[in-house]
Structures are given as structure tokens and as C-alpha cells.
Amino acid sequence: EKGGFPHYMLKEIYEQPWVLENTLGGRLREEEGDVELGLGLDPMAIDRIHVIACGTAAYAGWYGKYLLEALARIPTEWDVASEYRYRDPVVDERTLAIAISQSGETIDTLEGLREAKRKGARTLGVINAKGSSITREVEDVLYIHAGPEIGVASTKAYMAMLAAMAMLAVHFGRRRGILSKEEAQRLLKEMRKLPRLVEEVLEKRPLIAHLAEKYHQAQDFLFLGRHVQAPTAYEGALKLKEISYIHAEAYPAGEMKHGPIALIDEHLPVVVLATKGPLYEKTLSNIQEVRARGGKVIAIATEGDMEIGKLAQDVFHVPEVHPLLAPMVSVVPLQLLAYEIAVLLGRDVDQPRNLAKSVTVE
Numbered sequence: 193e194k195g196g197f198p199h200y201m202l203k204e205i206y207e208q209p210w211v212l213e214n215t216l217g218g219r220l221r222e223e224e225g226d227v228e229l230g231l232g233l234d235p236m237a238i239d240r241i242h243v244i245a246c247g248t249a250a251y252a253g254w255y256g257k258y259l260l261e262a263l264a265r266i267p268t269e270w271d272v273a274s275e276y277r278y279r280d281p282v283v284d285e286r287t288l289a290i291a292i293s294q295s296g297e298t299i300d301t302l303e304g305l306r307e308a309k310r311k312g313a314r315t316l317g318v319i320n321a322k323g324s325s326i327t328r329e330v331e332d333v334l335y336i337h338a339g340p341e342i343g344v345a346s347t348k349a350y351m352a353m354l355a356a357m358a359m360l361a362v363h364f365g366r367r368r369g370i371l372s373k374e375e376a377q378r379l380l381k382e383m384r385k386l387p388r389l390v391e392e393v394l395e396k397r398p399l400i401a402h403l404a405e406k407y408h409q410a411q412d413f414l415f416l417g418r419h420v421q422a423p424t425a426y427e428g429a430l431k432l433k434e435i436s437y438i439h440a441e442a443y444p445a446g447e448m449k450h451g452p453i454a455l456i457d458e459h460l461p462v463v464v465l466a467t468k469g470p471l472y473e474k475t476l477s478n479i480q481e482v483r484a485r486g487g488k489v490i491a492i493a494t495e496g497d498m499e500i501g502k503l504a505q506d507v508f509h510v511p512e513v514h515p516l517l518a519p520m521v522s523v524v525p526l527q528l529l530a531y532e533i534a535v536l537l538g539r540d541v542d543q544p545r546n547l548a549k550s551v552t553v554e
């Protein structure tokens with residue numbers, strides 16, 4: 193049932209091009225520059241959004257915040273659900289609470305959603321599991337259609353959540369008159385390319401296996417990224433922690449000099465998301481800061497970027513795509529890196545210690 197793969201996690205990583213096809217499916221309307229999501233919700237009836245989720249789903253929510261604010265100009269807050277439910281959030285009937293969950297059963301996410309509802313919020317679920325608890329408590333569901341995910345470390349569901357949040361942002365941006373038809377068309381065209389681009393990344397797995405070989409004995413890892421690539425950095429660190437048990441931390445790259453830079457020495461591999469985009473130059477300065485202190489930089493860079501090789505010890509190139517969509521191609525090498533390292537260390541990839549696939553207790 194693993195389709196010839198040694199682990200579910202690897203099978204699910206390889207399913208991602210197909211998953212993207214499925215999530216985007218018949219929803220993109222390139223001609224009109226719109227997305228058809230079949231939601232009952234009126235995008236004009238909301239003034240703010242609260243995204244509620246846990247773990248990997250929360251990082252997809254953080255990514256969603258950047259897009260909802262950039263493309264639809266809706267003020268968006270993002271919280272892990274276990275904080276949200278107890279922080280007495282300011283909610284009114286023009287607040288949209290979005291619960292993101294693969295299983296649809298995560299108790300903190302469900303309770304966070306209930307808290308928002310009690311306070312009068314409108315509700316939307318971005319969910320994988322059909323008919324799950326959360327889907328029964330929201331007004332609208334946007335299914336991500338990733339298919340069943342067995343590996344405890346979430347991979348394909350994350351990919352599908354990113355795509356769903358991007359579609360939602362385009363949809364809201366168009367309906368609220370913020371996003372022009374041309375800009376939406378450009379984004380949708382780029383989204384259509386994603387399955388093929390992710391396929392291209394997967395073909396380069398041997399390069400990741402080589403990096404894993406080189407770095408699997410490290411005690412700690414640092415992951416850095418900015419803007420939409422900050423959540424990617426956090427997701428990369430979480431994947432590594434979960435299945436290899438190597439300590440990994442993530443930071444928005446600009447925060448490094450406010451403390452974590454003290455950690456850097458010649459033993460610390462630092463994975464930097466350095467794809468092309470408005471903050472590329474800033475990210476290069478962050479790489480220089482790491483290098484100047486002897487850190488080992490593994491850069492995830494855009495195809496054709498040859499400059500970066502002068503600064504980073506190792507470079508993994510991902511295909512060029514709209515900067516707001518770069519996380520979809522960039523998270524794949526991080527998933528593979530965590531996987532290859534865990535296998536080299538002899539870990540139980542599909543059933544990592546202390547973890548459950550769905551967390552239905554507090």
C-alpha cells in the first residue's frame with residue numbers, strides 16, 4: 193500500500209504534484225482571473241480574519257496571512273490554536289475565523305473555532321478529512337483534497353493547504369476589488385505550473401541525499417527565511433525535529449542578529465530560504481552574517497542564481513515561480529532533507545516517537 197516506497201512519508205512527498213492538481217483542480221478560472229470555491233460567504237461582509245490551527249497547519253495559516261493581506265488587504269491575525277482559545281481574542285460578526293486542519297479533529301483547533309463562534313465570528317474550515325468534526329461546525333468548508341495522509345509528519349497536506357490559502361487570497365482580493373484581473377491572471381497561470389515545478393524538484397532527490405550524508409551528524413540546525421519563506425523555514429525545522437530528533441530552530445532571518453546569531457559556529461548548518469523576491473538582497477546579507485561567523489550555509493535558491501554559490505557552502509536550486517508561490521517549491525527539499533537524515537539515523541520515519549497523527553486531547 194506504500195506504492196513501492198519504503199515509507200508513507202516518502203510516498204506522500206512524491207504525491208505532491210498530483211495533490212496540487214487535485215487541490216487547484218477545476219477551481220482556477222484563468223480567463224476571468226478568478227477562483228471558484230463554492231463558498232456561501234460574502235467576502236465584503238468581513239473586516240478581519242483570524243487563522244486558527246496547530247503545527248504544520250498553523251504554518252500554512254501564517255503563509256495565508258501574508259497572502260490575504262498582500263492580495264486582499266484584509267487584516268489577518270494568525271495564532272496557534274492553543275493560544276488563541278485562551279487569549280480572549282477580539283472578535284465580532286465581521287470577523288472570519290478560518291480553522292485549518294488536515295484531520296479536522298485537532299481538539300485545540302476545534303475549541304479555538306468554537307471560541308470564535310461564541311464571540312460571533314463567521315467560520316470557514318480549510319480541511320482535508322471529509323466529514324470530520326471541524327467540517328460539521330463551520331459555515332463553509334474549503335476541502336484541500338490531498339487524499340488520506342498516513343505519515344505522522346505532514347507533507348502533502350501542507351502543500352495542499354498552501355495552495356488553498358493562495359486560492360482564497362486571490363478569490364477575496366478579486367471580490368473586494370483589490371486585486372486586478374491581470375495580476376490575478378498572472379498568479380493563476382503561475383499556480384497552474386506548480387505541479388510540474390514540484391515534479392522537477394522531486395527529480396533532484398539525489399542532491400538532497402548527498403546533503404543529508406554530509407550533515408546528518410550535526411547536533412543542531414537553524415532554518416532562516418523571510419516574508420512568505422519564514423513559515424517555510426519553520427516547517428523545515430519542524431519536519432527535521434519530528435522525524436530525525438535533531439534539534440532545529442527556525443527564525444525569520446531578520447531576527448537573527450537579535451540573539452540567535454550567538455549560536456553560530458562551524459558546527460551549525462544553517463538552511464537559508466534565499467529564493468528571488470523583494471527581500472532577496474536582505475537575505476543575502478543574512479547569509480553573509482552567518483558566513484562571517486563560520487556557520488555552514490545550505491541555501492535554497494532560484495534556478496539560474498549563480499551568485500549565491502559564492503556565499504553558501506551548498507546550494508539547492510528550485511524552479512523560478514512568482515515569489516508569493518515560492519514556498520510550494522521550496523518546502524520540498526526541506527521535507528526530503530528531513531526524510532533522508534531520519535533514514536540515515538535509523539529513525540522510524542512514519543511513526544516517530546511521542547507523536548500521534550491526530551491530537552484529540554489537550
Ligand code: M6R
Nearest residue numbers: 247248249293294295298345346
Ligand atoms: O490534523 P491537523 O492538521 O489539525 O494537525 C495539526 C498538527 O498536529 C500537525 O500538523 C502536526 O504538527 C504534524 N505532526 C506536523 O508534521
